[in-house]
Amino acid sequence: MSLLNQFKTSLARSKSGFVDRLGSLFGSGEINDEFFEELEETLVSGDVGVQTSLKLVDQLREAIGNQKVKEREEARKLLIQIITDTMSSGENSTLADQKPAVILLVGVNGSGKTTSAAKLANLYRQQGKKVLLVAGDTFRAAAIEQLEIWSGRAGVDLIKQEPGSDPSALFFDAMNAAKARDADVVIGDTAGRLHSKYNLMKELNKIYRVVGRNLPGAPHQVLLVVDATTGQNAVAQARSFNEALALDGLILAKLDGTARGGIVINIQDELEIPVSYVGTGEKIEDLAPFNAADFAHALLED
Amino acid sequence: MFSNLGEKLQNTLRRLKGKGKLNEKDVDAAMREIRLALLEADVNFKVVKDFVAAVRERAVGHEVMSSLTPGQQVVKIVNEEMTRLMGQDQSTLSFTRGQTSIMMVGLQGSGKTTTAVKLASHLKREGRSPFLVAADIYRPGAVKQLEVLTESIGVKSYSNLEEDPVKICSEGLKMAEREGCDVTIIDTAGRLHLDDEMMSEITEIKNTINPDEVLLVVDAMTGQDAVNAASSFQEALGLSGVILTKLDGDTRGGAALSVRAVTGCPVKYVGVGEKLDALEPFYPDRMASRILGMGDVLSLIDKAEASIDQDKAKEMEQKLRKQQFTLDDFKDQIAQLRGMGSLEEIMNMLPEAGNLPKEVKQMSMNEDNFKRVEAIIGSMTKGERQNPAILNSSRRRRIAMGSGTTVQDINRLINQFNQMQKMFKQMGGADKKGASKKMKKMKKRFPF
Numbered sequence: 227m228s229l230l231n232q233f234k235t236s237l238a239r240s241k242s243g244f245v246d247r248l249g250s251l252f253g254s255g256e257i258n259d260e261f262f263e264e265l266e267e268t269l270v271s272g273d274v275g276v277q278t279s280l281k282l283v284d285q286l287r288e289a290i291g292n293q294k295v296k297e298r299e300e301a302r303k304l305l306i307q308i309i310t311d312t313m314s315s316g317e318n319s320t321l322a323d324q325k326p327a328v329i330l331l332v333g334v335n336g337s338g339k340t341t342s343a344a345k346l347a348n349l350y351r352q353q354g355k356k357v358l359l360v361a362g363d364t365f366r367a368a369a370i371e372q373l374e375i376w377s378g379r380a381g382v383d384l385i386k387q388e389p390g391s392d393p394s395a396l397f398f399d400a401m402n403a404a405k406a407r408d409a410d411v412v413i414g415d416t417a418g419r420l421h422s423k424y425n426l427m428k429e430l431n432k433i434y435r436v437v438g439r440n441l442p443g444a445p446h447q448v449l450l451v452v453d454a455t456t457g458q459n460a461v462a463q464a465r466s467f468n469e470a471l472a473l474d475g476l477i478l479a480k481l482d483g484t485a486r487g488g489i490v491i492n493i494q495d496e497l498e499i500p501v502s503y504v505g506t507g508e509k510i511e512d513l514a515p516f517n518a519a520d521f522a523h524a525l526l527e528d
Numbered sequence: 529m530f531s532n533l534g535e536k537l538q539n540t541l542r543r544l545k546g547k548g549k550l551n552e553k554d555v556d557a558a559m560r561e562i563r564l565a566l567l568e569a570d571v572n573f574k575v576v577k578d579f580v581a582a583v584r585e586r587a588v589g590h591e592v593m594s595s596l597t598p599g600q601q602v603v604k605i606v607n608e609e610m611t612r613l614m615g616q617d618q619s620t621l622s623f624t625r626g627q628t629s630i631m632m633v634g635l636q637g638s639g640k641t642t643t644a645v646k647l648a649s650h651l652k653r654e655g656r657s658p659f660l661v662a663a664d665i666y667r668p669g670a671v672k673q674l675e676v677l678t679e680s681i682g683v684k685s686y687s688n689l690e691e692d693p694v695k696i697c698s699e700g701l702k703m704a705e706r707e708g709c710d711v712t713i714i715d716t717a718g719r720l721h722l723d724d725e726m727m728s729e730i731t732e733i734k735n736t737i738n739p740d741e742v743l744l745v746v747d748a749m750t751g752q753d754a755v756n757a758a759s760s761f762q763e764a765l766g767l768s769g770v771i772l773t774k775l776d777g778d779t780r781g782g783a784a785l786s787v788r789a790v791t792g793c794p795v796k797y798v799g800v801g802e803k804l805d806a807l808e809p810f811y812p813d814r815m816a817s818r819i820l821g822m823g824d825v826l827s828l829i830d831k832a833e834a835s836i837d838q839d840k841a842k843e844m845e846q847k848l849r850k851q852q853f854t855l856d857d858f859k860d861q862i863a864q865l866r867g868m869g870s871l872e873e874i875m876n877m878l879p880e881a882g883n884l885p886k887e888v889k890q891m892s893m894n895e896d897n898f899k900r901v902e903a904i905i906g907s908m909t910k911g912e913r914q915n916p917a918i919l920n921s922s923r924r925r926r927i928a929m930g931s932g933t934t935v936q937d938i939n940r941l942i943n944q945f946n947q948m949q950k951m952f953k954q955m956g957g958a959d960k961k962g963a964s965k966k967m968k969k970m971k972k973r974f975p976f
């Protein structure tokens with residue numbers, strides 16, 4: 227199955243409840259206040275958030291007025307377009323032609339960082355790159371072993387130190403190792419941390435600075451891993467992590483569940499941080515590049 | 529945006545003065561704000577609908593008590609309804625004579641493994657003899673994670689990567705008995721509620737071991753989807769309770785209400801950190817005010833009580849009464865607050881925190897800040913510490929030089945000191961009875 231199809235299937239499967247409602251919503255009938263209200267509710271129920279839902283509905287109203295749309299089906303196409311436009315308005319981060327190119331994965335506890343690191347390692351290795359994984363979570367019990375198993379499955383090297391060691395010192399060494407081993411891509415896992423914890427965010431900022439000091443221009447891609455089931459708190463997460471180390475994109479993990487991940491629209495809207503990948507399962511190949519049009523379609527179409 | 533429902537309602541209801549009864553229009557305006565606040569707090573939209581309808585019904589035509597403004601009256605009803613929905617009382621685990629078994633279930637990454645060990649540690653402290661079973665053979669490193677954690681608290685565990693999870697659990701129970709343990713906690717793999725294969729596995733585990741408790745572990749940051757997972761797990765397994773994790777963050781935690789509403793199960797514990805002692809009982813009333821964004825006043829008192837030296841608190845209360853709170857005391861206070869997290873975190877628990885200047889709220893009690901404060905206060909004369917009012921600009925310059933800081937740092941500190949003095953005056957000491965009475969008063973003084 228192509229990545230795109232895989233992405234669509236998993237979205238379609240998970241969106242059934244959502245889609246059913248929209249199906250009836252858009253199916254037939256005139257465009258009236260009740261229609262807009264239901265629409266707003268549907269968006270809210272997909273974690274889009276009240277403010278952003280209202281904003282999207284307002285945009286839709288305006289577009290409907292401008293284009294003299296009368297049918298709900300037409301309105302649906304307009305809304306898909308609006309969401310697609312919103313979600314593709316930013317530049318999607320690509321890895322610079324750097325060698326080694328350094329990717330750093332950050333996020334709150336349990337969002338899917340370590341698994342996503344393994345998935346990315348697998349992706350790049352399949353592209354023929356020499357990949358190095360860095361077991362940057364020296365804090366959580368058996369986090370290093372977890373990534374070690376994954377690195378074996380992905381067939382890539384792992385840089386690790388003792389549990390409890392200083393993560394920025396580890397990253398410093400990892401940058402040297404990457405240069406010495408002539409790695410193309412370095413993927414750094416980090417410990418989960420709640421964005422509201424000052425000291426932990428400071429520690430992350432230190433990792434960021436140490437990496438940059440040892441390898442000017444690095445890290446080249448900092449990705450925030452967000453659990454698709456997360457509600458409004460994800461915006462606060464993105465805000466804080468973005469302050470600590472300038473995010474380039476998101477990985478929306480666990481999109482294979484029933485959650486719709488609508489919160490990424492808020493994040494894109496407020497912070498202009500695009501979604502780079504979506505996680506669609508627990509296996510190493512369950513990662514797909516994000517596609518705005520697919521996302522919008524899958525959200526509003528069955 | 530809707531961080532404080534109290535503030536929001538204040539704006540909406542400011543115009544209303546004590547009338548005889550709440551009319552529909554008053555109530556509608558308030559209901560809009562409540563609906564927004566709940567949605568922003570991630571309460572499921574259907575649950576919000578039901579909740580607002582219930583409150584509305586109670587509120588319209590309600591007599592406004594003479595002691596309250598209409599706004600306060602609405603908040604009172606909201607609070608009562610909310611607490612009622614969350615469950616009135618604390619709920620505990622049920623133990624059987626002899627062997628008790630507890631199963632942890634939930635979505636991926638919600639915190640099952642960590643919570644299983646936290647629970648074991650808690651039960652061990654209560655004098656029980658817990659045993660852990662690692663039934664997650666899927667996630668890389670999951671068994672090892674549980675082993676490392678159980679070892680750290682001196683508790684035994686069992687697993688076998690060669691076996692299937694159902695077998696592991698029945699073996700584990702036998703092992704626990706042989707080891708002379710009386711509570712067995714089973715950590716299961718994270719799974720999606722729509723994964724039929726995995727759901728039938730867990731159903732089989734449940735049917736095989738017939739546990740006393742089946743606890744659903746839910747991430748407090750979960751959004752609208754919380755109802756889907758919770759109701760599926762409930763349907764498949766028949767849950768006995770819920771544990772809400774990661775409440776140490778700044779999430780409003782509306783999932784607690786959603787999950788409660790769709791499963792009818794009580795929340796039995798909450799996780800408030802990654803460390804193994806970060807498990808607390810669940811207080812429905814506190815969760816209600818957290819979701820509503822009206823200040824978690826009671827938690828604050830408990831927190832303060834836990835980290836503030838009782839004698840010092842007494843002494844402080846005396847000083848506060850006599851209005852003798854000095855910069856030296858300020859230093860002592862923040863030294864104690866260091867153990868309580870950032871000042872912002874603490875402020876957020878206060879209903880009136882919204883009214884405090886941003887810079888005070890953002891003053892974080894990390895080591896850097898604390899050292900700076902210490903240096904500044906250390907560079908003052910005794911007279912200055914007793915009476916900061918005498919700090920003119922030449923004194924401030926001298927202190928800045930002496931402490932290696934800037935005059936801005938001094939100004940900020942004095943400003944924060946003044947604000948804090950004000951805050952502590954409102955709070956009174958941390959003496960429980962005195963404080964809770966004061967807190968109750970403070971609660972009544974919602975900004976209307």
Ligand SMILES: Nc1nc2c(ncn2[C@@H]2O[C@H](COP(=O)(O)OP(=O)(O)OP(=O)(O)O)[C@@H](O)[C@H]2O)c(=O)[nH]1
Pocket residue numbers: 333334335336337338339340341342363366369416417418419451479480481482483504505506507508512636637667718720
């Ligand atoms: N269904 C599904 N599960 C996933 C996905 N990504 C990760 N997971 C699972 O989520 C759980 C947590 O994943 P981890 O990669 O360990 O998360 P983490 O962010 O590294 O966690 P910490 O390091 O503890 O903060 C594991 O059980 C993973 O198998 C996904 O896209 N879909």
Ligand SMILES: Nc1nc2c(ncn2[C@@H]2O[C@H](COP(=O)(O)OP(=O)(O)OP(=O)(O)O)[C@@H](O)[C@H]2O)c(=O)[nH]1
Pocket residue numbers: 335336366418420634635636637638639640641642643664667670716717718719745773774775776777798799800801802806
């Ligand atoms: N801040 C905070 N982190 C927590 C809390 N409870 C668990 N965690 C963290 O959340 C992450 C996931 O916890 P686990 O116990 O591995 O979650 P799990 O449900 O067993 O995950 P899977 O087995 O992969 O499904 C880890 O990084 C834990 O340290 C909590 O109350 N607060």
Ligand SMILES: [Mg+2]
Pocket residue numbers: 339340341363369415416417418
């Ligand atoms: Mg990890």
Ligand SMILES: [Mg+2]
Pocket residue numbers: 640641642664670715716717718
């Ligand atoms: Mg686990």
